[in-house]
Amino acid sequence: MTKGPLKHFQDVDDARRTLESAGYVCTPDIATVVFLAAAGDKPILVEGPAGVGKTELAKAMATGLGYELIRLQCYEGLDEAKALYEWEYAKQLLYMQMVRENVNDLLAGADSLADAVDLIAAQADVFFSDRFLLPRPLLQAILSPTPVVLLVDEVDKSDPEFEAFLLELLSDFQVTIPELGTRRAVGVPLVVLTSNAFRDLSDALKRRCLHLYIDYPEADVEREIVRRQVPGLSEALARQMTSAMARIRRLELKKRPSIAETLDWARALINLQIESLSPEAVLATLSVICKYREDSDLVRKDLNGVVNL
Amino acid sequence: MEAMVLKFVDAVRAAGLRVSTVEVMDCLNHLSLVDVLDEGQFATVLRSSFAKSYPERLRFDQLYHLFFHELRERLEPTSEPLADHAEALRQALVDAEPERAELGPIADFLVARPEAYLRLITNLSNPEPAQAAMGDQFGAGLSGIGPRLSVLMALDRVSPLLKAFLEENRHQIPYDLRRALEDEIRRRLSTARRLLLRVDQPLGRGPVEPRAAVADVYGDLGNTPFANLSPREMRRMSDTIATLVRKLRDSASRRFAARARGVPDLRGTLRAAMRTQGTPIVLKFRHKPQRKARILALCDVSSSVWSYARFTLTMLYALQDCFGRVRSFVFVDEPVEVTHHFDDHEVAQALQLVLKSPEITFEASTDYGRMLRLFESRHMDAVDKKTTVIIIGDGRTNYRDPAPTVLAEIRSHARRVLWLNPESSPFWHTGDSEMRTYEPLCNEVRPCQNLNQLAAFFHELVL
Structure with missing residues (x-):
């Protein structure tokens, strides 16, 4: 491949800076994959435990580059009408009612029934035009004149049929609407797919995408995230918090706390005006960290270990 | 480079x-x-x-x-x-x-x-x-x-x-x-x-972490392994399982009832209205196609799991009672279909029928490989992309060939393959247990020794 002008980012470092300008602290891994995806027009398939910032990555890409973010949330039963486009039947009907009188004027010149039908046929396209087309996220992303980031969230929750359809779209970036013809993408959108490994995705889809696995962050990366997102937090407390969090994650929990929980916890500690982490402080804010009673019990049992006393 | x-x-x-x-x-x-x-x-x-x-x-x-x-x-x-x-x-x-x-x-x-x-x-x-x-x-x-x-x-x-x-x-x-x-x-x-x-140690099973804690709903009874029950506890256990099944059936049917009603389908209604000059006379509803989950259960009834067999079979019966399309097989070294026994009889009677069935070769020694191959050649048509295959057994195959490729083949045809093991996980990799071979091939493997674990499994299967 010859080195043409690169789209979106200059190099890996540029990608990292852009993401960081949007408040997203990223590892070199993430920056590299984002850069490659942008340079090669490939979708990114992001996997990882819940709450490590999979969706956030797409948002940061959009914010950092100044692009619009178009989001499609997948769920069981999602179909083309909700993902791609739909005709606005109600509007068509309304227009039909309103123009009913004009039809007589139109047909004034017709001599025979055949002529009248021809005259009407010539006007039929009016009702199947962009005016009555309701674009859904996927079509919006394709037709957008400015570059966009398309986030297909939790793609593993959708049905296999939809996945196959998505595959077609992602490989050609064009959509055929029977009444209007084929619409080709103006600019290829940056596509981010996220998955929680709810079910195995098809090999074909995986082959098309660059795979990125985001794990729970290292303690110092997490500290950096907390520092950026929660400004009032003292350096010492952030250090205590993130190492306590790392220890909590090592327990056999039903649901391990993720970055989202760490941020909530930091905000809770600030609101309670706690300066230094003590077992009592953890106990008071336990409901922020653990979402199951069994998990709370586990942490409570090991409070001193968690705070490292 | x-x-x-x-x-x-x-x-x-x-x-x-x-x-x-x-x-x-x-x-x-x-x-x-x-x-x-x-x-x-x-x-x-x-x-x-x-x-x-x-x-x-x-x-x-x-x-x-x-x-x-x-x-x-x-x-x-x-x-x-x-x-x-x-x-x-x-x-x-x-x-x-x-x-x-x-x-x-x-x-x-x-x-x-x-x-x-x-x-x-x-x-x-x-x-x-x-x-x-x-x-x-x-x-x-x-x-x-x-x-x-x-x-x-x-x-x-x-x-x-x-x-x-x-x-x-x-x-x-x-x-x-x-x-x-x-x-x-x-x-x-x-x-x-x-x-x-x-190299053949099981790789990580992906981001889905095995749930460590199981809700403790049934108290002592729920935590007692099936193998250690006294006759009196057994009766209580059967009652509890019956209650569990009833509850599950209720929640499942409620879920389907809400689906059957459906939401009005504007697009369909208007299209139908075109026939009557735009006056909507016939209302259309959007019926979500029900995902017809099929379950195919394979249950080990050999001597090594004899003490559990009663309960695993009760489980099978419960499964079939709860879900519409279940096919049940039991095996020692070859799979035998028992769906009809469970369909036609009460639970106690059905169990008797199965445990006395002449088709099942109780005296043979367990052979998972043979069972899988026979299953593949005789019943593979029962497995499609909507089928959840549940295997209940300890994976102890008397040092015979475990035929992992066949299980992989079954998995590639099925929606998922789940394995319930009546042994606790520390014993899985000992002796003639082939769980080490089978584990990476299944979507999920979990121990199922007592009522709490069973209830948790059923719950997640439905929801």
């Missing part, structure tokens, strides 16, 4: 990861875009193009380390004379005992060409069908161990051969080079040994 990546791809494929040509091309394109001297970026490019799921990623990292770190150093072009001697050694190893086929790949591995060796040990854990069929005969039952043993023995032969080679050439090779060569080869030999012994 290109050649090195292609060689790596070969190794990755040999180790059992599926890498397509398109992915290789993409990877090479991407490498031209990044700074390849930065190892972090280089590794990320390869990883994001070749490893497309979490378990694959773990495997990839192992291979990457092996290929670019453990085997790259010292013997490579940096030291010309050493590489020459290494080649001579390889030739000597291959020629020494031509009847030992395993020595060839091992010798290649020692001079940094790991593909053949990786392929060899990958094939060990997924035997070819022909080999698997051979394992069916009596005595060949140790098929999983046999080939591995011969590789191990070949590895053991390398050390004396190396010594002999060095002795023979002691005048041609200077002392320090000889030392360097010996150290390096010994280090790689131990890597090869480690790979062989470690």
Whole structure:
């Protein structure tokens, strides 16, 4: 491949800076994959435990580059009408009612029934035009004149049929609407797919995408995230918090706390005006960290270990 | 650069990861875009193009380390004379005992060409069908161990051969080079040994973590293993299971009832209204196509799980009662369908019928491999993309061939394969238990010893 002008980012470092300008602290891994995806027009398939910032990555890409973010949330039963486009039947009907009188004027010149039908046929396209087309996220992303980031969230929750359809779209970036013809993408959108490994995705889809696995962050990366997102937090407390969090994650929990929980916890500690982490402080804010009673019990049992006393 | 990546791809494929040509091309394109001297970026490019799921990623990292770190150093072009001697050694190893086929790949591995060796040990854990069929005969039952043993023995032969080679050439090779060569080869030999012994350990099961804690709803009764119940507790247990089933059926039917009503379908209604000049006379509703989940359960009733059999069968009965389309099979060494017993009779009577059924060969010894193969040839049509296959059993197959390829085949046809094991997990990898082989092939494996675990499983199956 010859080195043409690169789209979106200059190099890996540029990608990292852009993401960081949007408040997203990223590892070199993430920056590299984002850069490659942008340079090669490939979708990114992001996997990882819940709450490590999979969706956030797409948002940061959009914010950092100044692009619009178009989001499609997948769920069981999602179909083309909700993902791609739909005709606005109600509007068509309304227009039909309103123009009913004009039809007589139109047909004034017709001599025979055949002529009248021809005259009407010539006007039929009016009702199947962009005016009555309701674009859904996927079509919006394709037709957008400015570059966009398309986030297909939790793609593993959708049905296999939809996945196959998505595959077609992602490989050609064009959509055929029977009444209007084929619409080709103006600019290829940056596509981010996220998955929680709810079910195995098809090999074909995986082959098309660059795979990125985001794990729970290292303690110092997490500290950096907390520092950026929660400004009032003292350096010492952030250090205590993130190492306590790392220890909590090592327990056999039903649901391990993720970055989202760490941020909530930091905000809770600030609101309670706690300066230094003590077992009592953890106990008071336990409901922020653990979402199951069994998990709370586990942490409570090991409070001193968690705070490292 | 290109050649090195292609060689790596070969190794990755040999180790059992599926890498397509398109992915290789993409990877090479991407490498031209990044700074390849930065190892972090280089590794990320390869990883994001070749490893497309979490378990694959773990495997990839192992291979990457092996290929670019453990085997790259010292013997490579940096030291010309050493590489020459290494080649001579390889030739000597291959020629020494031509009847030992395993020595060839091992010798290649020692001079940094790991593909053949990786392929060899990958094939060990997924035997070819022909080999698997051979394992069916009596005595060949140790098929999983046999080939591995011969590789191990070949590895053991390398050390004396190396010594002999060095002795023979002691005048041609200077002392320090000889030392360097010996150290390096010994280090790689131990890597090869480690790979062989470690490779079939189950890889991580992906981001879905096994749920450690199970809700404790049923108190003491819920935590007592099925095997340790007194007759009185057994009666209580049956009652509790009946209640559990009733509850589940209620929640399942509520869910379907809400679906059946459906929401008004504007698009359909208006389209129907076109016929009547735009006046909506017939209302249309959007009926979501029900996902008709099918369940296919295979339940071990052999003597090793006899104490659980009553409960696993009660479980099967409950499953069939709860869900619309369930087919139940029981097996010792061949699968027998018992769906009709459960359909036509009350639970106690059905259990009696099954446990006394003449079709089931209770006196045979458990053979999961045979069971899977027979299941594949007779009942494979029952498995489609909507089918959840549940296997209930301890995976103890009396050292017979476990036929993992057949289970993999079943999984590729099914929606998911779940395994419930009545033994607790520390015992899974002991003795003749083949859970080690089966575990990476299932979507989920969980212990199911008591009522709490059973209830948790049912709950997640429905919701």
